[in-house]
Amino acid sequence: MSAPTIRDRAAIVGIGQTAFGKALGRSEYDMALEAILAACADAGLSPRDIDGTVRYDMETTDEENLLAALGNPALGWFASSAWGGGGAASVLVLAATAIAAGMASTVLVYRSRARGKQSAYGPGAHQGGRYWERLGSAPLTGLNKWHVPHGLVAAFQEMAMIAMRHRIECGTSDEQYAEVAVAFRSHAARNPNAVMRTPITIADHHASRMISDPLRLLDCCLETDGAVALLVTSAARARDLRQPPAYILAGAMAAGGHHVRLSTFYDRERHDDGAPRAARRLWAMAAVGPGDIDVACFYDFFTPLVIMALEDYGFAKPGEGGPFVERGGLAWPDGRLPCNTNGGQLSEAFIHGFNNTVEAVRQIRGTSTAQVKDCELALVAGGNTDPTGAVILRR
């Protein structure tokens, strides 16, 4: 029996998105459908061709809503990824798995999010806006009870503590954080769809207010609205469709610690956590290494987590992610590894990482606004302090 693999079995053949903004005043449902129809048009496929779906676990436009809007009798296989932004690339692993197994032929993957800070539309944790503001003063159930009473209430505070530990162990610096923010903003400046397009300097980064030490405002992702969708089909069928296929060369998922639970996040050595384990499986399946990657799209919720992801995925040795980003290390076109060439979640939009996935497809197609020359291989990774996943796309 051959090794289980999704290697080269599926390809992304359609991409679609809405406009991104801080307060669009639109429903997540409406934005999802706009992005989905755009992805179908891009692929030259009918929404009625979709027979499988993968959504984020926190997605509010569920299968019932999709069926009601698309009236699609073919919808038959559906799944959701786990762990919010940790699942940003896992959704593609699930789609490719369904294709490889023959369980679906045209899989829709999507994420719609009214995550602008003024975009809440209900009391639920996932009804737009800042999820953590809903904690209110109701009795805490689940694992929130171990940190919220001490004032650790939101992801940026949890990440601040993880980032602080990385500074303690590795000497990561404010200048290195700024390098990430400045590089990604320079990419956004070229991208007409990006929400934040004004270039920034390292001094601008240092002058932005401290949010939760060591994170400044410009270390944090945006709070925005928008939706993104893409279509996955078999590699064989992809060749006959309208767009140049972005083949899913390899993909992997790995359970691991979680940033919210620092008590278990630090229970194991970093190399045994989710992202490094996903990385080892990914490189083995792809039969390529970090040096072969032309562009990477990391889950850039906070600048230091990009530095840690470079270490997790083997682009830099443990503790050397900081030096890796220096002197424009992540900047297009001349950096040692151009990353998040759309501007990422730091400067394009925060669509739970999925806007970065679409950017990786554009790079493979050759249509990015910060196009890497002769781009053949793109890495996409989900949030690296969650149970997570990653994929490699190829031309």
Added chain:
Amino acid sequence: MSLPLPQPTGDDAEFWAAARRGELRFQRCTACGRFRHYPRPTCPQCLSREFTWEQSSGHGTVYTCTIVRGPTLPAFETELPYNVVDVLLDEGVHFVSQVLDCPPEELHAGLPVEAVFVLASEEITLVKFRRAG
């Protein structure tokens, strides 16, 4: 706005009952001796379901920390800026809490701390820390 407080459940009621008595107790595996936190039914090391609630020395060091400067929940806004720490206790478990009466500039990794108990409601006592010795 009032402080959000835990609702004890079957898995962790012993922890909160101990805290009310001024004791920091963690689950300790009967089979292999490992301490664990947060509470859970099995030992992640040896999978034994046998455990006791053992008292911690309450001593440890700051493993990592942040100074929250806002935004935060309304219940914590009057305390801004405030610290949050991950304490590595001598028993080997990590515990998220705060160091009381510690100015931001004096908080650092490796700082020795000891547990103190802060009454938050009739049912809930929170385990905080202060600088040791």
